[in-house]
Amino acid sequence: MKTPWMEMTVRDFQVALASSSPTPGGGTAAAIALGQASALTVMVCDLTIGKDKWQEGWDIAEKAMLTSVKTMSRAGELADEDSDAFDEVMAAFKMPKGDDDEISIRRTAIRSATLKATEKPYETAELALMLLKLLPDLASKGNANAVSDVGVAGLLASAACKGALFNVDINLGSLPEDYASDIRKNAPVIHDECRLFSRKVMDAVRDRL
Numbered sequence: 001m002k003t004p005w006m007e008m009t010v011r012d013f014q015v016a017l018a019s020s021s022p023t024p025g026g027g028t029a030a031a032i033a034l035g036q037a038s039a040l041t042v043m044v045c046d047l048t049i050g051k052d053k054w055q056e057g058w059d060i061a062e063k064a065m066l067t068s069v070k071t072m073s074r075a076g077e078l079a080d081e082d083s084d085a086f087d088e089v090m091a092a093f094k095m096p097k098g099d100d101d102e103i104s105i106r107r108t109a110i111r112s113a114t115l116k117a118t119e120k121p122y123e124t125a126e127l128a129l130m131l132l133k134l135l136p137d138l139a140s141k142g143n144a145n146a147v148s149d150v151g152v153a154g155l156l157a158s159a160a161c162k163g164a165l166f167n168v169d170i171n172l173g174s175l176p177e178d179y180a181s182d183i184r185k186n187a188p189v190i191h192d193e194c195r196l197f198s199r200k201v202m203d204a205v206r207d208r209l
Contacts, residue, residue: 057141154201
């Protein structure tokens with residue numbers, strides 16, 4: 001049984017990521033980036049809540065804290081689930097295809113596994129955007145001494161979202177058009193909103209530096 005990615009040292013994870021093995025790959029890296037963005041957000045919230053000087057930011061910090069704690073936990077799970085899903089795709093491609101029945105079974109398995117491998121990074125992108133939407137106000141009203149950390153969280157969340165969507169797109173290209181219709185419709189919207197809120201975070205951070 002393989003060690004969950006989140007239980008590895010940073011060095012060991014980087015070695016695994018640098019290897020020629022198909023997993024972990026970009027989808028897992030995107031989920032890890034989301035976890036790091038969430039952790040930084042938790043830190044800034046903790047440095048804001050209860051501090052009289054930053055009372056204006058308590059409400060947004062409390063809201064961001066609730067979201068980022070949940071997201072941090074889920075991101076770690078998605079890191080494993082993303083790589084597991086791609087392992088299932090690779091296993092499906094290795095299934096026998098000696099006759100029509102085997103070819104049909106193999107095709108169904110490949111599509112099912114590819115759909116799952118699309119849904120995992122899509123969830124990463126959704127969660128990353130949810131986090132991003134909280135960061136402009138946190139940058140504007142939270143502890144000003146940690147505003148640069150909000151900026152790094154924003155960059156990581158943006159990378160997580162856009163990187164995860166790359167994985168969504170490449171997997172959608174392998175599926176029939178009638179598969180994942182909601183994801184096909186919503187992924188471009190998430191991408192556009194990600195660009196918008198990424199800029200808002202950066203502007204808010206620079207205004208307080």
